[in-house]
Amino acid sequence: xxxxxxxxxxxxxxxxxxxxxxxxxxxxxxxxxxxxxxxxxxxxxxxxxxxxxxxxxxxxxxxxxxxxxxxxxxxxxxxxxxxxxxxxxxxxxxxxxxxxxxxxxxxxxxxxxxxxxxxxxxxxxxxxxxxxxxxxxxxxxxxxxxxxxxxxxxxxxxxxxxxxxxx
Numbered sequence: 001x002x003x004x005x006x007x008x009x010x011x012x013x014x015x016x017x018x019x020x021x022x023x024x025x026x027x028x029x030x031x032x033x034x035x036x037x038x039x040x041x042x043x044x045x046x047x048x049x050x051x052x053x054x055x056x057x058x059x060x061x062x063x064x065x066x067x068x069x070x071x072x073x074x075x076x077x078x079x080x081x082x083x084x085x086x087x088x089x090x091x092x093x094x095x096x097x098x099x100x101x102x103x104x105x106x107x108x109x110x111x112x113x114x115x116x117x118x119x120x121x122x123x124x125x126x127x128x129x130x131x132x133x134x135x136x137x138x139x140x141x142x143x144x145x146x147x148x149x150x151x152x153x154x155x156x157x158x159x160x161x162x163x164x165x166x167x
Contacts, residue, residue, distance in 0.1 A: 010035045020116040038073040052089040079110035091135035091145035098138040
């Protein structure tokens with residue numbers, strides 16, 4: 001896979017991270033030293049994006065989310081990855097205890113000219129517009145798909161292998 005010269009990649013990332021922090025209302029001190037090793041992992045908070053979580057068998061609204069953005073050396077030829085850290089009830093975002101993977105396949109419009117802000121806007125769109133027809137195969141994602149399709153699931157709580165309730 002092609003890659004940008006390191007100094008060009010660093011300048012682009014410094015610019016895009018600054019723009020992303022401004023968009024998310026976050027602050028982050030990133031310098032050239034922090035961009036020496038890849039993959040680069042950064043933790044962000046996303047606020048005021050409506051979604052659901054499940055606690056005690058009840059679905060509840062949540063608006064604030066924490067995630068890690070992972071950027072590889074092949075950026076911008078390759079889109080970033082996301083790992084979700086906030087419990088969420090969503091067919092296309094795994095609960096953190098299931099890996100926190102986000103279905104970025106739904107964000108297939110990534111090109112060299114895309115930016116971190118456009119990527120995060122795509123994630124926000126995914127959060128607010130779940131695709132229950134293409135869920136991850138975890139119990140929580142499958143249950144969320146049933147919920148968003150209007151089917152009755154057993155409930156939104158699951159038992160792990162020991163029989164203990166989760167969420």
